[in-house]
Amino acid sequence: MALAAVILGLALGLQFRYATRVAASPDSQAAWLVNSVDQMQQERTRLEAQVNSLRRQLDDLTNDTRMAGVQHDLEVARIEAGVEALTGPGVTVTLNDSAQPFTVGQNPNLYVLHDVDVLEVLNEIKAAGGEAIALNGHRLLAGSSIRCIGPAILIDQTARVTPPYVITAIGNPDTLAGALNMRGGVVDSLTFWGIRVSVQKTAQLTIPAYQGAETFTYAKPEQ
């Protein structure tokens, strides 16, 4: 009875919240913000295309056998810097919250995915020779971060993604899958909590370039 009342109370609270949310018409500031973000995203897409086309032009101009050494170094640096889209074999790892129904007394927190879980899967992939990684289509680089915000994850403080979390990684598919599925490994410990994990070897997948540009404001090259 008391429980039912609490549930009713929760429902009322939720209803009230929605009512206030609908009633509060977005004022000009919010509209301006939504609009600006939208415009800037379009601008970013345009700039990314421009940068890619310029890089291609430069590649054509410097495509010379006498520069093979520089070209090789450039390829390695570009992979780590995430400036271009990459293709190759690898794995696709899908993570989803537990489907198990909770029983009274259980801590539901243990059955939902946390940023730490995703971090550990990513770390395992790197340890197993993962060469390029994306999370829900967002390329991850040296300075990438993931943080839980409510039921979502914020990537690099910019992109908000919700489960299922799909990690794509280029590398040796057998080594990557083997490391993830190792007994007592990261997949084992996640499935223990009912987190749904699937690891699929993929013959060819594509990882997008990093969105935007990595800019250094504080760090300067050491002379």
Next chain:
Amino acid sequence: MSLILGVLLTFQLRTTSVVAGLPYDESEQLTLEYNNLTKENAGLEAEAAALQKQIDTAQAGKYGALQAAESELKEDDLAAGFTAVTGPGVQITLNNVTAGTSANAPVYVNRDEDLLNLVNELFASGAEAVSINGQRIIATSEIRLAGANIDVNLQPIAPPFVVSAIGNTKLMVQDLNLPGGVLSFLQDLGISVSVKEESKMVVPGYTGHPDLSYAHPVTHSGG
């Protein structure tokens, strides 16, 4: 009574502050996105300008093409983390605390996941370059227990762990010291933690040779 409790619970779960006509979460998220897009677009514009300059160089003189390729390499090396950088930052030292009594066994041993979380937290607070015991963290760096040591970039490191991060010092220190944050968590576990702010510090460049044999740039068909 229970009803009131339920309603209160809902309010507590969902903080109500509706500032600009948008729920707090969303307006905060949009502001964040707006700031990041401003930074990213400026970065992309700078990148386009730099590439254009290199194209001009490549088209100009006899050694233009090589010069342009080398200049492009310098920039990608910096973004990849292959170059040592200098700037303001924080240095965090983690050490195992040994019991003062007869045994010299550590009371608590630093785990790889603690370092992984700390590094993630620093990047989320805007760190631009991070190293652990001299190993620069790049896109493919792992932080993983291997035998008795923790491996970073396949190099074994041992306590004390010295984490150096260049970036906005104020922001990093503020985030690190949040109640319930990563440092208080480590201190609760009994790890000795010290944080030092530096007006100028050096984070070394990555010195290994990343094995990148599976990832290839997507061929620019039609480009």
